Amino acid sequence: MPRFLHTADWQMGRTYSRFETEDGAALVEARFEAIEKLARLANEHQCQAVLVAGDVFDAQTVSDRTIRRVFNATRAFPGPWVMLPGNHDAALAESVWTRAQRLGAVPDNVHLALEPGVIELAAEGLAILNAPLTQRHTYGDLTEAFGRYETPAGLVRVGLAHGSVQGLLAGEIDSTNPIAPDRAQASKLDYLALGDWHGTKEINERTWYSGTPEPERFRNNEAGNALIVDISGPGELPQVQVVATGRYQWHQWRETLSVDSDLDQLLERLQNLPESSVVDLRLDGLITLAGEEKLQHGLSVAEARFRSIRCERSNLQLAPTDDDIAALKADGYVGDVIETLREQQAGEQGEVARDALAILASMLKTPAQEAGQ
Template sequence: MRILHTADWQIGKGFGRISGDAGALLREQRYTTVRRVAELATEHAVDVVLVAGDVFDSQTLPDAALRRTLEAMAGFTGAWVLLPGNHDAALAESVWTRMARLGVLPANVHPALHPEPLLFAGDRLAVLPAPLTRRHEPEDLTEWFDAASTPPGAVRIGLAHGSVTNRLPEGAAAHNPIADDRSERARLDYLALGDWHGTLEIAPRTWYAGTPETDGFRSRDPGHVLLVDVPEPGVSPTVTPLETTHYRWYQRHMSIGGAADVDGLDARLSALTDDPSRALLRLTIDGSVDLAARAALDEVLARWQARLHYLEVDDAGLHPQASDADLAAFEGSGFVADALAELRERQRAGEPHAADAIQRLYAAYQQLREG
């Protein structure tokens, strides 16, 4: 059997602080990535595509978003199995009931709304789903896999959305528990998981596919689907990650101490990616600079703001230190020069808020000069 395992599409995801065109393009890209998943399924002639939960980001998506998702899937005419996750749980009223009322579900698309085997490939492939019926379940919904009856000689595939106990990194969400030995206890040839947004083999024959389109700065190895080949029941599968992400998310830190470091930051950003328009960057800057270097830094950041898809800068740790050259540059500017000189003395004396005041004065003076 050959399976394409994916999860956590989260169609309609809001992306928080990434507003305007940048956020809108991220939301739009998710449909394009689903089309890419369909293309890969066709290219690799898989028997079924398993989507391990969180197909949709919320229950309140407009009908048009549900229709567009199904349209994006149309490139693969084989079987799709869509599992309700914590964002799109199988509630009494949900995205799943709306799609049924709309009558838009193609015959090859199977929402796994009940804990019962789904059979494919002439009953040679049995998918055992564990749909969430509310956002957080205290019990392990995969427990029924252990006693599930499947046709003799069928490949047994589990499908679930949640947290594998004792295996995820410290601090990871622990809702919707899944036993870390479920594949052994339920005699599964493969357990396809969703919820963790990075690609990860978490236990024997047990994988998180991760989101196919990277959606955060902290995700670990996201942006893939998994091609799973099971030669025959009882034989360990071969799992091949296939890259699918369009946008790439980066986190970087830089300490700035002068003009040379500003040039170095510009060089580092140039080396970040071959296509800045597909990059999102969270940049943390600390250090201490004079006002001339700060002006040069602002110019570099403004250029990269225009080049990158999104740039988020945290410069709370970057403190201005007005130099003699800065004071000379302000000569003739009256009270501004006087205020700057006084603030510099206060900063030297260790007054805690003097550096911030210098920065605000500098910013206001620059805006005034630029009109």
């Protein structure tokens, strides 16, 4: 009974310039660790093969070191790997794949599906029908050829492709590289292994996107998995097991603060996240000076715990209460300045006014506290 691991969209060579240098380096390293984990999973689940449905590399211009590290990371699984070019690493006349071959980096057990056709893995009971992208964007369904491919009797027919299943993905997905939603049935495939959609998604009982094994964006679409697929024989339905592979969890929150309890709930949610979190937080609404201090403390704690946390607060207005002002002992001219800055937060220089108000409050706070001791 053939059993294989389906994965895709490794995007090796991706950079994370929006993050701090240390965090970006850790996110890059996690992608190499993901390949090593896939190899271990293939061994643990006694898979006959690993199928990679495109975008092994993020670009044609990745470094030679990245190329070598990718193939080195596969070595723990000695069975066959089949790697398909996707839109980021299309099989051009001169490509990252031809460079890998010139470097002598491709192990003997790794099959590069650089041309349309069939890769027969007879010992494993598999016939892999390939539709590699030979350019970044195509407008015809390359998997249509699967219906014309003959495969030996007794071998399970598995399609391997990279693109967008028409009419079934989210509206913003790229419409290029189309794939017919009934391709598996029309071409008598036992299973169609797809890449391009970075989350795990079942199209139908024979057609799946595995998603990327290590999340790399904040879109909540079930990324960070691989699929273990069992097919008892030609014509039989596949049994698909979703296996978690991701190291880091990406969270993107958009929160509006209105009352003190909103802030308390936000900080509690942050505290409950695991240390492997990558958090993008955007806040708007109103916050008191006391709340601002509490928020700053909470973010400081989170920065030390999480892999990364970024908080955009330009639309979060400071709204000092009467108690805030009284605690600062800000009267006379200083009180007038505070009131002016409160009003200016709603104007074109709102972010500047907000920062100025926060700085002024912090400057006033220490002497005020000392005077009260």
